[in-house]
Amino acid sequence: MQIEQNTVVTLHYTVSSADGVEIDTSKNGAPMTVLQGSHYLIVGLENALQGKKAGDEFSVDVEPELAYGERHEGLVQSVPKSMFDGMDVQVGMQFRATTDGGEQSVIVIDVDDEKVIVDGNHPLAGHTLTFDVEVLDVRAATDDEISHGHAHGPGGCEH
Ligand SMILES: [Zn+2]
Numbered sequence: 001m002q003i004e005q006n007t008v009v010t011l012h013y014t015v016s017s018a019d020g021v022e023i024d025t026s027k028n029g030a031p032m033t034v035l036q037g038s039h040y041l042i043v044g045l046e047n048a049l050q051g052k053k054a055g056d057e058f059s060v061d062v063e064p065e066l067a068y069g070e071r072h073e074g075l076v077q078s079v080p081k082s083m084f085d086g087m088d089v090q091v092g093m094q095f096r097a098t099t100d101g102g103e104q105s106v107i108v109i110d111v112d113d114e115k116v117i118v119d120g121n122h123p124l125a126g127h128t129l130t131f132d133v134e135v136l137d138v139r140a141a142t143d144d145e146i147s148h149g150h151a152h153g154p155g156g157c158e159h
Contacts, residue, residue, distance in 0.1 A: 001138045003049045005037040008151045010137040011049075018061075018128045031136055033155030035145055042067045045131055056135045067129050068122040075120035077106075081113065089116050 003009055010033045014025040026032050034040045036049060044066030052058065064070050081089065093108045097118065110117035142152070150157045 001053060001140070003036050003052050003135070003138050006141045006146055007036045008139050008141045008145060008156070009034055009036055009049060009135065010155055012134045012136065013045075014132045016130045016132075018130065020130075023124070023129070030155050033151045033153060035141055035149065035151045035156075038149050038151075040150065042129075044129075045133070048131070049133070049135070052135050052138075054135055054138050057133065059130060059132045062129045062131060064126050064128060067127065068124040069126075071121045071126035075104075075106075076109070077118055077120070079116045079118055081111070081116055084116060 001007065010031050012026045012031045014027060015023045017023060036046060039046065041049075042062065044062030045060065047066070048058065048060040048062075089108055089111050091108050091111060095106050095108075095118070096103060097106045097120070104120045106118040106120045107123065108116055109119045145152050145156075148157070152158070
């Protein structure tokens with residue numbers, strides 16, 4: 001069976017940056033099970049899965065616009081340190097913040113006595129990503145899965 005809209009795909013993946021550094025892999029644990037077309041995966045990876053079948057292994061480079069988007073320097077903002085209310089703010093800390101663009105996750109990229117510089121970009125924004133994928137299983141989605149918009153069972157939504 002080929003992967004198409006409303007099939008459920010079980011796969012292993014490893015994602016690396018363009019310079020070959022591994023970012024994440026499913027291979028340390030159970031494979032992932034996803035509903036094709038649900039956009040649970042980034043668009044570039046869903047596109048690459050289309051038409052593949054169980055047993056296929058492939059590698060695909062995904063440009064930022066089909067992954068986590070381009071970086072927007074406007075999402076890097078300077079915040080007065082006084083707003084952090086005496087917290088011990090450190091580079092690398094993540095917060096949920098309410099900004100002009102709505103609620104978003106920001107990461108602290110710099111801090112000094114007066115101000116904290118936060119970055120609201122997704123950590124992988126602006127990166128071309130390489131996915132190494134192994135398709136383990138492809139099956140038709142059930143009516144429940146299609147109406148819920150996600151895969152059920154091991155590796156998917158257990159409920
Ligand atoms: Zn469900």
